[in-house]
Amino acid sequence: MTELSLNEVESLAAKVGRGAGFSWGLAEEIGRGARRLAQGGFPWADALLALAEKAEAMQAPSPAQAEQWRVHRSETDSTTTLCPVRTAALLIDDPAILQAALMHLRNVGLPIWIVGVLAAPSAAGGFEVAWPTASAWVDRQGVMPKAPGGAWLTPAADVTISPGAAPSRETRPPRRTIVDDVVLTALGSFAARVNVPASESSRAMGAGGGSVDEE
Amino acid sequence: MRLERLGASHPTRLSFLRTLMRRAARERWRVRSAEWAISDAGYGHAVYSVATPRRTYCLVAFSTPLEDAQRTDRVIAEAWDTSYVLYDGVPDADEIARLRQNAPLQEAGRYCARDLVLARANKSVRLFDAVVDALAKGEQPGAALLASVGYLMRTTAVYGNGKFGIADREEIAERPELSGPFQAEMLTVWLIRSFTIDLAEHVAARRASGHAAQLDPALQRSLGVGNATGLGMAPFLVRHPVLMHNWFHAREAALARVRAQPAASGATQAGFLAALAAMQSKVRTWRTADTRQAEAIAALDADLATLERIAADVTRGAALPWDALYRFAEANFSLEGQEATVALILEPHGELIDDLAESMGADESQSFRIDGAMSCGALRALIARDYAWTRRYDFSSEEANARFWYVSAEKLEPRLGERLNEPGAEREQPLAIARDIAKLSRALEVEPISIAVADFLLRHPEWRHVVRRAQIAARHPYAEIRDNLIDAGMRPIDLLRSKLAFFGASRFDPRSDRWLRISLFAGEPFPEDIARECGAAS
Known part of the structure; x- marks a missing residue:
């Protein structure tokens, strides 16, 4: 097991997100989301690995879906699994979708990422994000489980987002997180996809200091 | 905000080391050597404590033998003359033992939330031994010799903000004494400076027991801490608009x-x-x-x-x-x-x-959210207003597209590649702001002006980071370096100098267009000087 700082969590998660094929901007959201999940005591590392492994199998909301959500129409059943990051990104970009209404999202992959990415910067209170086996609060202060023991790594579920205020926190959220080394290694393999092996040409160009101190 | 001007930056009284020293004087910080377990040859550990009105911090310094062939400024080095941790509180013997197992390993070690800053430094081969030799003879080293180098040791990395498990910035962001930018890092370097001189005097004294001189205070004050800085620091200014x-x-x-x-x-x-x-x-x-x-x-x-x-x-x-x-x-x-x-x-x-x-x-999280309700027309207008300077570049030319920023797999550090001659451009980091703004502008040209940015990004997530950037720049006019950071003629050291001047660095000495050496705290008081001048020396 390895203890990580939250900055390491965010940095690693952003790289994993990019390595899994998300755009740079979405990778930034994944980094912030993983940090919030870690602070909330959620299994962020397992969730991140699952996201990286399943990213290509999930779909962004269609423009038609987005329009349906805006006018609060109920969705028809869908066999397409929604990407939670792309979905949450739309919801934070256009907070009007979530204002003063209960929202049902069908077949969301890894719904824990709705919790992680969905910040509530413009909401007066916050949101409760729930699926049949888990429920969490999301607000300006971060994210927290509504009840312990939720099935946070549910592969896919229908999700409900409703306005609601989280209870006040009495203790400071944790600023460290412990990660299983096997999971950390697997995450590292995704993160490594953004790196470039060093070449002699880069060294020849003088990427750093001289080879041996001469002063 | 052009690179050429940034590359001529000078430190000012707003530079971070000056801010730190003013606070130390105002609050009468008390610095003392709390532990000195250094062998006659100069190896072992030492602890310096800094008592501020609210908390005490300690610099834990380790000095270890190093073969000359291993002494390199490059980030690929695996051993150093000295290594340091700025510790939150006063470490007990177990904590010092833990740090001894990790600090000399630097990136290969692991650290905890009590460890605020991690750093290392190598001796100036030319100067350190010369100073020790002179002092051991009971003499003072020549002022000209000291001036020719300017420091006894040179740091090659000073890490903060959660790296390798050390404390996140949030741990100290609410503490007045360390809340400003890079205050913990500056405090670390300030204390390292004291250690370098104490170490030289110690080795000289052990070599010539009873006969060695102490370094003249005026000469001490002329010495700073050197620093070798390469591309690793360059993207910082771009990543934190x-x-x-x-x-x-x-x-x-x-x-x-x-x-x-x-x-x-x-x-x-x-x-x-x-x-x-x-x-x-x-x-x-x-x-x-x-x-x-x-x-x-x-x-x-x-x-x-x-x-x-x-x-x-x-x-x-x-x-x-x-x-x-x-x-x-x-x-x-x-x-x-x-x-x-x-x-x-x-x-x-x-x-x-x-x-x-x-x-x-800056609390950068406050500027992170994208305003998706903004129309594409309004975004285009913002870009036209704030990024007109990007029109200077023709990104269809090889010159304007000559480089790419990437992260080295070898040391996980930023590097600059030549697009036509090096592999890896497909893994380019998003630091080519001018080019990406130009591309985003073209993408927006085909969008109806009334379309919301949220809808645009739903269809084009590849522009998300650029849209965020443009919206940040609209509210922060000094957010952008107004030059092409992948141009064939771009000099990364201009970026480095600008940041280092904000730190308070002097004696900028470019060693190529990609790295330079500088000095920190040269000519400035030592912590104990400030305490003494305030009448609060312990």
Whole structure:
């Protein structure tokens, strides 16, 4: 097991997100989301690995879906699994979708990422994000489980987002997180996809200091 | 905000090490050597404690044997002469044992939330041994020799903010003594400076028991801590646009306040002339083998001589004397001279501008959210207003697209590749702001102007980071370096110098267009000097 700082969590998660094929901007959201999940005591590392492994199998909301959500129409059943990051990104970009209404999202992959990415910067209170086996609060202060023991790594579920205020926190959220080394290694393999092996040409160009101190 | 000007940056009284020293004096920080377990040969550990009004911090320093062949400034090094941790509190024996197992390994070690900063430094081979030899003979080393290097040791990395498991920035962000930018890092380097001199004196004393000299206080004060900085630092300013805005905004606000002063008092004129004399003295000992920098130093020397000659005439009778001096420099001096003049006219105005140091931090999470309700037409208008400078570049040319920023798999550090000659461009980091803004502009041209940015990004997530950037820049006019950071002629050291000047660095010595050496705290008081001057030395 390895203890990580939250900055390491965010940095690693952003790289994993990019390595899994998300755009740079979405990778930034994944980094912030993983940090919030870690602070909330959620299994962020397992969730991140699952996201990286399943990213290509999930779909962004269609423009038609987005329009349906805006006018609060109920969705028809869908066999397409929604990407939670792309979905949450739309919801934070256009907070009007979530204002003063209960929202049902069908077949969301890894719904824990709705919790992680969905910040509530413009909401007066916050949101409760729930699926049949888990429920969490999301607000300006971060994210927290509504009840312990939720099935946070549910592969896919229908999700409900409703306005609601989280209870006040009495203790400071944790600023460290412990990660299983096997999971950390697997995450590292995704993160490594953004790196470039060093070449002699880069060294020849003088990427750093001289080879041996001469002063 | 052009690279050429950033590459002529000078430290000012708003620089971070100056801010730290002012707070230490104001709050009467007490620094003492709490533990000294160093062998006759100079190896072992030492602890320096810093008592601030609210908390105590300790620098834990380790000195270890190092083969000459292993002594390199490069980030790929695996061993160093000395390693350091700034510790939150006072470490007990178990904690020191833990740090001894990890700090000498640097990136290969693991750290905990009590460890605030991790650093390492190598001896200046030329100077450290010469100083020890002289002191062991009961003599003082030559001032010219000391000036030719300027430091006994050179840091090659100073890590903060959660790296390798050390404390996140949030751990200290609410503590007044360390809340400003890089205050924990500056405190670490300040204490390292004391250790380097104590170590040299210790080795000399052990070599010539009872006969060795201590380093003359004036010579001690002339020494700083060296630093070798390469590309690893370069992307920082690009990745933190809000922080960068706040740094430059504070500096520009300070300059505006001073230029608006209707009179130059006798005290400020005297302060200006004292600062000018000190800078002229530093310029005369500013050594570099870099031809371009040497020419810039010569031009600066001439500019400062002119400034000394004309300052009284230019300011006499002027409605806005400091503004007149600034305008004279702008019209007549080299970029080095202009930037030096800014530093000089800020220097005697502490009461007027020092409060601005409090505005140089940033909570970047407040600017992270994208305004998706904005229309694509409005976004296009923002970009046209704030990024007109990107139209200077033709990104279909090889020159404008010559480089790419990437992260090295070898050391996980930023690097700059040649797009046509090196592999890896498909893994380019998102630091080519000018090019990406130009591409985003083209993508927006085909969008109806009434379409919301949220809808645009739903279809085009590849522009998400660029849209975020453009919206940040709209609220933070100093957020962008207004140059093409992948151009064939771009010099990364210009980025480095700008950041290092905000730290308070001096003696900029480019070793290529990708790395340079500098000195921190040279000529400045030691922590114990400040404590003594405040009558609070322990």
